[in-house]
Amino acid sequence: MTFRHHESPPITRKLIGQRVLRSEDVRLVTGRGHYLADISLPGQLHAAFVRSPAAHARIAAIDLSEAVAVPGVHLVWTGHDVEEFCSGIEAQFTAEGCELITMPLMARDVVRYVGEPIAVVIADSRAIAEDACDLVSIDFDDLEVVLDPRVSIEGGPVANGERPDNVGLRGRASFGDVDAAFDTAEHVVSALFHPGRVSASPMETRGCLASFDWSTQKVKLWTSTQMPHYVKLCLGLYLGFSEARCEVLSPDTGGGFGQKAHIYPEELIMPLVSRELGTPVKWVEDRRENLLAGAHAHEQYVTISYALDANGRISAVRTHALVDGGAYHAPPQTMAVEAWCTAAVTPTGVYDIPAAEYVYEGAVTNKCPVGAYRGVGYMAGTLARECLIDEAARTLRLSPFEIRRRNVVRDFPWVNPQGIAYEEGSWARCIDKLEEMVDYPAFLERQAKARDRGVYLGLGISVFVESSGESTGMIQAHGMNETYHDTATVKMDPTGSVLVTTGINSQGQGQETTIAQIASDVLGVPFEAITVDAGTSTKGAYGSGTVGSRGAVIAGGCVNRAAAEVREQLIAVAAQMLGVAKEDIELSDGQVTSKSDPEAKMEIADVAMAAHYDSNAWPDGFDTRLEATRAWDTSRPMFSNGGHAMIVELDPETGIVDVERVYSVEDCGVMINPMIVEGQIRGGVVQGIGLSLLEQLVYDNAGNLTTTSFLDYQVPTMDVSPPFEIQHLETPSAISAAGIKGMGESGLIAAPAAVLNAVNDALAAFGATLHDLPATPERVFNAIQGISTPEEPQPWQQLWDRAGVAGADPGDATVV
Structure with missing residues (x-):
């Protein structure tokens, strides 16, 4: 049986979907990891x-x-x-x-x-x-030191002589009749959001x-x-x-x-x-070096506008994303992964918006280069979209759940204004599930009673869709020419044990476990018989990197194709040994059985030994290796979705915000291991809480980084981690191994928007709004006191003209 490069053989699920304990943890939690x-x-x-x-x-x-x-x-x-x-x-x-x-x-x-x-x-x-x-x-x-990207992008003092205009990135596009939608809109809401500069701060430095x-x-x-x-x-x-x-x-x-x-x-x-x-x-490096010179992340100025009718339906969206890119591109991703991804990859999010227009820009400044960090680009885009829709809800006096229901895509497949096809999703169900988990009427009652006591609670929700399993199909669908290449090798030795080599290595995601679960189900051997090896460039497998929620999707797809070929080799030998047709053979639980004769069975290990050393068991033309290396890539984009709701308590006297509880809904297709999925959600959400309330890399006016230790740069610790309630939806992918989708970035993509929406819900009692992250006690207190006012965005025509060419028509559906 052969499969084309983009096809994924079917898998009979047995271990896939089970809460298998992580096999790598025995080594890691006992201090026997080798860093x-x-x-x-x-x-x-x-x-x-x-x-x-x-x-x-x-x-x-x-x-x-x-x-x-x-x-x-x-x-x-x-x-x-x-x-x-x-x-x-x-x-x-x-x-x-x-x-x-x-x-x-x-x-x-x-x-x-x-x-x-x-x-x-x-x-x-x-x-x-x-x-x-x-x-x-x-x-x-x-x-002269250039620090403000809003000044830099206007062609101010030169930050890097290689780019004398200070422009590292600039593009724009328009889809649908955006002008008409805004001209006839009953309501227009706009805001400028500023997620601050942060560091990924991995526990192990570079x-x-x-x-x-x-x-x-x-x-x-x-x-x-x-x-x-x-x-x-x-x-x-x-x-x-x-x-x-x-x-x-x-x-x-x-x-x-x-x-x-x-x-x-x-x-x-x-x-x-x-x-x-x-x-x-x-x-x-030490921590100071890491904070100084390890790629920074996430700082953008995102201007967004919605055109809405009287019922709260969004007819068009305009987005301008400006990233403070630092002095250089961080290769290979470059500063484009922030602003371009924010504006161009999912300009409408989960909403059925017929027209969209965007500008993305990257400003060169005299700061450390900006690079990838979990949820890169998606976080800022989701923050802007989800926080603005809450502001629209307040304007129209709709609940945050209802305004989303009125706009969410319900029928699939759906094609967004750019022409990107979304084949499946549970976007509306996610909103309903979050409302059910929160018990919104009960929360409103509790919020009102708390305010009477001088306690200010806020509820924020955020729903998202992310490109899952970064792939050639995804990147080319968005108009680029990048090509990914990934392979895996599966080899069964004479005793029936299996070595799986993947080109995508792990940084703690549990891939040794999840990849072994896939290989076990495909080959029919026990989980304990599988060894997963990654992280070396010389063992046959190749990988384009552990990025873009692609580990389980891409590595899993490669392993599935390679293991399926080894499975066919095993079946051919087993059929010869049992004297039955290949179609009659089943592999499961380490055994070979005949569908037609239950008494005819043997150990898979015996078949492996014969495949290596017993020529009498070989069918005509048999290749004796029990080994295969195969590539896999998605033929089109695939998308995961989900959402978070958070309840916060705000102290008006100190400005301190505490996250009381997190509700999360995740749809990553078929889960390989729900325990690992939930761990990823918890970790990503807590990171999102950190950059929403605590973390900020701060430069002084001379360009000195003042936050060069964890005394100054505050990361979230366990005392900040709130209780979680997590529920799962399951909309399988039609193209991946066993319907799997990626989800490694989902927690951080949507959590900051949920936090800021919750803070603003609490601040609504004071007539105040925040658009900047982190929502530090100082910023919250000043907002309550009326000391700070959200910054007004620049006029759209000015932004559009700056990013284009003379005489360009904003209505043209082309990328300039």
């Missing part, structure tokens, strides 16, 4: 970086003499030293209007953000290397260890990454290493959340210095 910092090689040296203390300056002179003279220092390099081997990392997304920007491995003549690497010191220990870094003397000639063998010209790189195969590709593209002689390994990874889905200069510098010195070199 990058745990790896040591004989003779290894240690690296530390001199990082720019200036946000924007010309390097007038560098004096390395004192650093070089420190005992135990083996090498000190500057940007000019590494330029001989690599001029920089080029980054450009195929989204319309994404401009090419080159990031040097280390700054050469100009520094463009505080934290940018200027020099690297290699020494016997990290402590010696850090001491030597302090002795590097640098003279700077200050340049790091890598390089070892170059001069005798074989091979380089081995251990790195804490979500994209080992992309890192390997970059070793060839940028450094000239033969890819066949490169091995990249990703050991146990203590969280990534998108921050580790990039290639960083440090990952390319370590192989170079290892080759130069002929010894392994290791770099592990």
Whole structure:
């Protein structure tokens, strides 16, 4: 039986859908995980970086003499030293209007953000290397610092000479008669939302260890990454290493959340210095470095407008998304993943809006580059759409559930204004389920009684749809030319145990367990017989990275196709051994049985042994490997959906907001493991609460990052985690393995909007509204006191004209 590249063989579900305990947890919770910092090689040296203390300056002179003279220092390099081997990392997304920007491995003549690497010191220990870094003397000639993206995008002072207009990204599109909808609207509501700058802050910081063998010209790189195969590709593209002689390994990874889905200069510098010195070199950053130089995330200014009729039906939406992209693109995703995704990927969300128009822009500033972080782009877009629809509900005196019901898509398949087809979904059911879980009438009664006591409760809801299982089908449907490539290898040994190798590695998502569940059901062998291996670039399987909620969908699809081929090989041998037709064979629970003769059965392990070593059991033309490597990619976009509702309590005297309870509804198709799904929801929602109420990377007027430790940058801890009630809907995908959809980002995509809506519901008693995140006590208190007023968005025509060309017609349904 053969299947085309985009087809997924059917799976008989047995373990899929079960709450199987995570097999990797025995190792991880007992402290036996093997992380990058745990790896040591004989003779290894240690690296530390001199990082720019200036946000924007010309390097007038560098004096390395004192650093070089420190005992135990083996090498000190500057940007000019590494330029001989690599001029920089080029980054450009195929989204319309994404401009090419080159990031040097280390700054050469100009520094463009505080934290940018200027020099690297290699020494016997990290402590010696850090001491030597302090002795590097640098003279700077200050340049004007560009920090506000709203000023930068207007062509203000130049932040990066490669983009003298400060534009890293710019595009626009219009679908349907937007002008007519707004001209005839009974109501128009508009707002400007500003989710702040945050860090993914994985528990394990970034790091890598390089070892170059001069005798074989091979380089081995251990790195804490979500994209080992992309890192390997970059070793060839940028450094000239033969890819066949490169091995990249990703050991146990203590969280990534998108921050580790990039290639960083440090990952390319370590192989170079290892080759130069002929010894392994290791770099592990501290938390200050991570907050300074690990990709930042999520900061955007999102202007959104709805045109509504008297009944609250939305007839058109306009969105302008401006991302503060920092000094460079963070390759490979670039700053486009924020603004482009916010405006262009799901401009209407779950709502049946017939006309949409959007502008997306990325401003170059003198800050750390912005990159991927869980829910990238979707979070800001969902925040704007869901918070504005609540404001519309207040204007029209409708409940937040009712206004959504009046606008939600109910019938599938449905095609949005851009022409993107949504084949299935439970969008209306999700709204109804949330209202049922909250018991909205009871909440209103409790809220009114609480206000009489001076206690202010708020309810916020947020519903979402996300592209699930980032794929070639999804990206090309949205007008880009990116192509993903992923494979898996399934190999059964003579004893019947199975090794599954995937190209998509794990950062704590539980993929060793979920992938084993899929392989077990396809092959009919016990779960315990499956070993899942990922995180190495040399074992046959290939992966485009653990990003975009694609782990279970894409890795699962690849494993399903490869395991299905091995299953067919087993069936062929078993049929020969039992003397029955192949169609008569069943594989389940580690046994082979005959449908027509229940007494005819044997262990799958016996069939595996015969497939390897008993030629009498081989049918004509049999391939004796019991091994297959197969690729899989989705033929079209697939979408998950869900929603959250939150109840908060607001203290008007302090401005402190406490989240009292979270209600979550998730539809990720068929769940492989509900326990893991619920864990992902809880983790993502708590991250969303953190960036909604606590987290903010703050720069001063000189471009210095002032939040460089967890004393200043407050992440959520268990005392912030509220009680959860989680329910599941199940709308299977028609194209994936067993109907599976992705869901790793869903918690963070919609949680911030639910938090802000809840805060604004509580603030409604004071006639106040917030549009900025985080909703800190200071901002909440000032809103109550009437000290702050939400910022007014720029006129739409001005935004449209700035992003277009002279004489362009906003009604044209084309991307400019």
